[in-house]
Amino acid sequence: MTTAKSSGSVAKKLRQIAWVFDLNKCIGCQTCSVACKVLWTRDEGEQHQWWMSVNTMPGLGTPKNWQEMGGGIDPETGKPRPGHQPTREEFGGGFDFNYDEVFYGGTAGKAHLEPQGPRENRWAMNWDEDQGAGEWPNSYYFYLPRMCNHCTNAVCVDACPTGALQKRPDDGLVLRDEEICMGDRFCMEACPYKKISFNYERHVAQQCIGCFPRIEAGVAPACVRQCPGRAVFVGYLDDEEGPVHRLVEEWGIALPLLAEAGTGPNVYYVPPLAPSRLNEDMSIDYDTPRIPPEYLESLFGPAVHGALAKLKGEMETVRNGGSSEMLKTLIAYKWKELLGPFTVDPAELTPNGNGVGA
Amino acid sequence: MKVANVQAGHDLADPRAATWTSIAHESVSLAPVPLRNQPNEYIRTKWADRPYGETPSASVAAASDGERIYLLLEWEDDPRPNGEFQDGAAVLFSSGNSDGLATLGTPTSPMTLWYWEDRRPAPLVLQSSGPGVFRKQGNGNLAAQAGLRDGRWSVVLSGPAAIPPDAKVGVAVWNGTNEERAGLAAVSREWLPLELS
Numbered sequence: 001m002t003t004a005k006s007s008g009s010v011a012k013k014l015r016q017i018a019w020v021f022d023l024n025k026c027i028g029c030q031t032c033s034v035a036c037k038v039l040w041t042r043d044e045g046e047q048h049q050w051w052m053s054v055n056t057m058p059g060l061g062t063p064k065n066w067q068e069m070g071g072g073i074d075p076e077t078g079k080p081r082p083g084h085q086p087t088r089e090e091f092g093g094g095f096d097f098n099y100d101e102v103f104y105g106g107t108a109g110k111a112h113l114e115p116q117g118p119r120e121n122r123w124a125m126n127w128d129e130d131q132g133a134g135e136w137p138n139s140y141y142f143y144l145p146r147m148c149n150h151c152t153n154a155v156c157v158d159a160c161p162t163g164a165l166q167k168r169p170d171d172g173l174v175l176r177d178e179e180i181c182m183g184d185r186f187c188m189e190a191c192p193y194k195k196i197s198f199n200y201e202r203h204v205a206q207q208c209i210g211c212f213p214r215i216e217a218g219v220a221p222a223c224v225r226q227c228p229g230r231a232v233f234v235g236y237l238d239d240e241e242g243p244v245h246r247l248v249e250e251w252g253i254a255l256p257l258l259a260e261a262g263t264g265p266n267v268y269y270v271p272p273l274a275p276s277r278l279n280e281d282m283s284i285d286y287d288t289p290r291i292p293p294e295y296l297e298s299l300f301g302p303a304v305h306g307a308l309a310k311l312k313g314e315m316e317t318v319r320n321g322g323s324s325e326m327l328k329t330l331i332a333y334k335w336k337e338l339l340g341p342f343t344v345d346p347a348e349l350t351p352n353g354n355g356v357g358a
Numbered sequence: 359m360k361v362a363n364v365q366a367g368h369d370l371a372d373p374r375a376a377t378w379t380s381i382a383h384e385s386v387s388l389a390p391v392p393l394r395n396q397p398n399e400y401i402r403t404k405w406a407d408r409p410y411g412e413t414p415s416a417s418v419a420a421a422s423d424g425e426r427i428y429l430l431l432e433w434e435d436d437p438r439p440n441g442e443f444q445d446g447a448a449v450l451f452s453s454g455n456s457d458g459l460a461t462l463g464t465p466t467s468p469m470t471l472w473y474w475e476d477r478r479p480a481p482l483v484l485q486s487s488g489p490g491v492f493r494k495q496g497n498g499n500l501a502a503q504a505g506l507r508d509g510r511w512s513v514v515l516s517g518p519a520a521i522p523p524d525a526k527v528g529v530a531v532w533n534g535t536n537e538e539r540a541g542l543a544a545v546s547r548e549w550l551p552l553e554l555s
Contacts, residue, residue, distance in 0.1 A: 082404040159400035161490030
C-alpha cells in the first residue's frame with residue numbers, strides 16, 4: 001500500500017483490488033463472461049462488447065490477434081508504445097440472427113439460427129474456442145479469462161486527452177466518465193491487452209468497471225461471485241491475510257499476464273499444469289508437459305517455471321499425506337474465501353437500504 | 359467576414375440551398391495543430407512521424423435571421439475511404455482572448471467549438487482548453503446538415519444568434535480517413551472577425 005497526497009488534505013492511502021484466476025480450475029464455461037454481459041453490456045451499442053471474455057490459448061482470442069496489436073510501454077525506452085485500435089470486425093460478434101425466419105417463417109425446421117451478413121472474415125469472442133495447438137495425441141490448450149487489468153501504470157489513463165479515464169485511489173479501479181469521453185479511442189490503441197471496446201451508438205469507449213457499484217456495497221464482482229468452478233479470487237493486494245495477497249506476494253504462484261508490456265496489471269493467473277506428453281509408442285513422458293513451458297513463459301514470464309514447480313511440489317506433499325496452506329487456499333473449501341471482503345449477498349440488498357438502488 | 363442578414367423563411371440550414379451562392383464566402387488557410395502541443399506522450403509518440411492536419415483550406419460563409427446564425431463550412435474531402443473514424447469540422451469562437459487558436463484553446467483561454475462529425479446524430483458544443491482537451495456542453499440548440507458532393511464537404515452549423523459584436527471565428531477540420539480526432543486537426547491560422555449587420 002502506498003500513499004498519495006492530494007492538495008490540502010491528509011495523505012490518501014492507495015489501495016488496489018486485484019483478481020487471481022486459477023487456470024487449473026477454469027473450464028471455459030464463460031459464466032463469468034455472461035454474468036458481466038447480463039449486468040453491464042445489454043444497452044445500445046454494447047451488443048458486441050465482452051468486458052469479460054474467456055479465450056482458448058493458444059489462440060487468436062478477442063479481438064482477433066490482439067497480442068500483435070501493440071500498446072503498453074516500450075521496455076527499452078520507457079515511452080508509450082504505439083498501438084492499433086481494434087476494429088469492429090476484429091472484435092466481431094454482436095451478430096443479428098434470423099429469429100423471425102426460424103420461429104415464424106413457416107420453414108418447418110429447415111431454417112436454422114445463424115449470424116446474418118457475410119461469412120468471410122467472420123469473428124466473435126470465442127470463435128477459436130477449443131482449437132488450441134499441437135498435434136494429436138499431444139494437442140493442448142487452456143482457458144484464459146481476460147478483463148480490464150485495472151493496471152497500476154494505466155497507459156489508457158495517460159493516453160486520454162480529455163481526462164475521461166481516471167484511476168481511483170481507494171481501490172485502484174480504472175473508470176471512465178462517459179459524459180467526458182469523446183470517443184477518441186487513444187485508450188484502445190494504448191492498452192496492450194485490448195480490453196477496451198467502443199460503443200458505436202453512443203460514441204464512447206467502454207471497459208470493465210470492476211463492478212464498482214457492487215464493490216461499494218460490499219458485493220463481489222459478478223465474474224467472481226458467479227464462477228461455478230471457484231476459479232477466481234478477488235481482494236485487496238495489501239490484505240496480507242487474504243488469498244489474493246498470499247497467492248501473488250507470499251507464495252508467488254499467481255503471475256501477471258504479459259508483464260513486459262509495463263502497465264502493471266492487477267489481474268493475476270495461477271499457471272496451468274498440463275498432462276504429460278505421450279511418446280510415439282503411447283508411453284507417458286512424465287518429464288515433459290503437453291503445454292510447452294516456453295509458451296507459458298511467453299505469457300507469464302520466467303517466474304512461471306518456479307510457480308509450476310511449487311504447485312507440483314505442494315500437490316506432491318498433500319498426496320504423501322502432508323498439508324498445504326497454499327493448496328487449501330486454491331481449493332477454496334469455503335466459497336466465501338474467494339470473495340475477499342466483498343461477501344455481501346446482492347439478494348439481501350434493498351433499494352436505499354445499503355445505498356444501492358433497485 | 360460579413361454575416362449576411364436574411365429574412366425568416368429561408369432555407370439556409372441546407373448546405374445545397376441556392377441562397378448560399380449569393381452570400382460571400384471567405385477562404386481560410388489551415389495548419390496542423392503542432393505536435394509538441396498534443397496533450398500527452400502517447401499521442402506525441404504515435405504521431406511523431408505521421409502527418410496530420412493537412413487539409414489546406416476551408417471556405418466559410420455566414421448568415422443570420424436574427425434568431426439563429428448559419429455558418430457554411432466547405433472543404434475538400436480525402437477521397438480514400440473512412441475506416442473507424444469519420445470526418446469532422448468545427449467553428450471556433452474565441453473567448454475574447456485571441457490566444458490559443460493554433461492549439462484549440464489553452465487552459466487559461468478556453469474556446470467554444472460548435473462541433474460536427476459525420477455519423478454523430480447531432481452537433482455538440484465543446485469547451486476546448488487545448489488540443490483534444492474537450493468538455494461536452496450538450497447540444498446547445500445547435501443543428502447541422504451536411505453533404506458530400508464531388509469530393510467536397512458542405513456543412514451548415516446553425517445555433518443561437520447570440521453572438522457578441524466583436525466575435526471572431528476560426529475553423530477546424532478533422533480528416534477521418536487519416537484517423538484525425540481530438541487535437542489532431544487542421545485549424546485556421548488566423549481569427550476571422552464577424553461583421554454583424
